[in-house]
Ligand code: BEZ
């Protein structure tokens with residue numbers, strides 16, 4: 001095409017991808033081009049603005065490393081991660097929520113009930129979970145991958161004062177689909193504020209850097225869709241302003257006192273503590 005102009009450029013670029021051999025990849029790239037072209041036309045993007053946007057993306061790449069992805073953070077603060085989670089969630093099942101940057105594969109396996117509190121400072125809390133299918137039947141072969149932050153707000157990967165693998169585990173549920181994790185109450189946490197996503201995007205918009213306190217869970221069971229989700233506490237002050245848009249009503253739990261002596265004994269606890277119950281419903285694969 002010798003005469004590219006604003007009227008034909010989108011179609012010409014779209015056609016240039018027509019021979020991509022993978023139909024889904026073709027759809028993804030052509031959809032992206034179509035929407036980006038429409039956006040550029042709608043906002044009448046200028047050269048300096050486009051160069052500034054590319055320089056921003058360059059800085060996002062520069063600060064990223066094997067242990068830090070500023071691109072993931074960009075996806076989180078623009079709500080893309082949450083939108084993908086929501087689109088992938090079955091409306092009748094427990095909704096998905098942000099994976100975040102602190103999941104690492106290969107957590108140690110713990111027996112049920114899992115004892116994670118150990119020497120960690122903080123308020124003892126028991127997560128009392130149950131995994132069911134869409135009909136409410138217990139999923140007795142489910143497994144749970146769990147991680148959370150410590151009382152200082154940090155995950156073990158960020159904090160040399162914590163032992164490796166602190167406050168994370170994998171475990172199997174019991175015959176009734178139940179699992180208990182004796183751990184500590186998570187605390188609110190700030191997204192990284194030392195990079196371009198915070199400096200150029202989130203902070204100038206007067207947005208909060210805080211995430212409400214949460215437990216992270218990945219729950220899997222045979223023939224079911226694996227669920228990546230989070231559990232929040234209804235008392236948390238940041239529920240309305242999560243920096244990464246991860247809160248959904250079914251993921252907000254009620255925290256109460258656990259004082260039943262038989263349960264405390266079974267959990268090897270010597271004093272009343274907090275508990276939060278969470279029923280996790282998995283969709284069929
Ligand atoms: C987190 O849950 O820890 C998290 C999620 C998104 C961005 C930063 C942190």
Ligand code: FE
Nearest residue numbers: 100102214216
């Ligand atoms: Fe987190």
